[in-house]
Amino acid sequence: MIVGVKQIGLLIFIIFISIGGWRTKNLSLSGSLMALLVGCMIGYSYGMEGLLILGVFFLSSSIWSHLFKQGKIGMEERLAKSSVRDWQQVLANGGPAALFAFLYSVTGNDIWTFSFVTSIAAANSDTWASEIGPLSKGDPLSIRTFKRVPKGTSGAISFIGTVGALLGSAIISFVFFFILYPFDSKLFLLISCVGFLGNVIDTLLGAYWQLENQCCVCHQRTERKEHCHQQTARIKGYSWLNNEWVNASSCLVAGVIIFFILI
Numbered sequence: 001m002i003v004g005v006k007q008i009g010l011l012i013f014i015i016f017i018s019i020g021g022w023r024t025k026n027l028s029l030s031g032s033l034m035a036l037l038v039g040c041m042i043g044y045s046y047g048m049e050g051l052l053i054l055g056v057f058f059l060s061s062s063i064w065s066h067l068f069k070q071g072k073i074g075m076e077e078r079l080a081k082s083s084v085r086d087w088q089q090v091l092a093n094g095g096p097a098a099l100f101a102f103l104y105s106v107t108g109n110d111i112w113t114f115s116f117v118t119s120i121a122a123a124n125s126d127t128w129a130s131e132i133g134p135l136s137k138g139d140p141l142s143i144r145t146f147k148r149v150p151k152g153t154s155g156a157i158s159f160i161g162t163v164g165a166l167l168g169s170a171i172i173s174f175v176f177f178f179i180l181y182p183f184d185s186k187l188f189l190l191i192s193c194v195g196f197l198g199n200v201i202d203t204l205l206g207a208y209w210q211l212e213n214q215c216c217v218c219h220q221r222t223e224r225k226e227h228c229h230q231q232t233a234r235i236k237g238y239s240w241l242n243n244e245w246v247n248a249s250s251c252l253v254a255g256v257i258i259f260f261i262l263i
């Protein structure tokens with residue numbers, strides 16, 4: 001591979017964005033290094049256009065998590081991690097897209113491009129749902145029991161969260177057809193729907209099999225291993241199936257589904 005001015009320009013851009021994410025506390029240091037890796041893979045395969053699609057996901061999730069913080073007070077207690085994304089979170093959301101981008105660069109087959117964009121659509125759909133959903137006035141419903149559960153519970157659904165999920169998927173699909181691929185209304189709808197389906201898979205995995213712990217002191221349900229300086233006890237799910245694995249598998253599955261639809 002001949003390294004030209006364009007490649008160097010892209011690399012500088014990726015480094016700039018990764019450092020920016022870290023400096024603005026959207027990414028931890030490890031998260032920004034992983035973003036650099038994911039960015040390089042996608043930039044290598046799709047150039048600036050691919051990075052812009054990733055950028056829409058990255059920027060919109062950061063904006064949503066900073067906006068309306070008031071509505072989400074108390075939610076971080078339930079989650080294992082804060083809104084500063086570490087390498088595992090970046091890999092879970094961007095890893096499948098980087099993998100599909102790599103497969104495209106090796107094979108030159110456009111089908112991997114559809115898997116690439118659909119996996120980002122799924123990641124964006126999930127992020128928008130979990131950032132916008134908590135703004136709902138009432139508590140959400142559990143998709144498993146259809147009973148009200150506190151905000152931030154995995155496997156919980158709400159009306160505006162679902163609208164957010166649809167929009168989150170559609171916007172990635174739209175940007176893709178705007179900058180990387182000639183517009184095709186059927187494909188636009190298909191990618192939007194499969195991206196949304198990725199979010200549905202995420203919700204189902206979250207409701208049935210994702211790890212949930214409970215604090216032995218204050219009985220708070222959480223994904224954290226420790227609460228109130230005590231070890232928490234597992235009350236639901238597989239101990240290894242944390243939020244990152246759920247995210248990664250739903251993005252991966254969305255990309256694989258579109259592959260089998262379009263092949």
Ligand SMILES: [Zn+2]
Nearest residue numbers: 215218227228
């Ligand atoms: Zn506690």
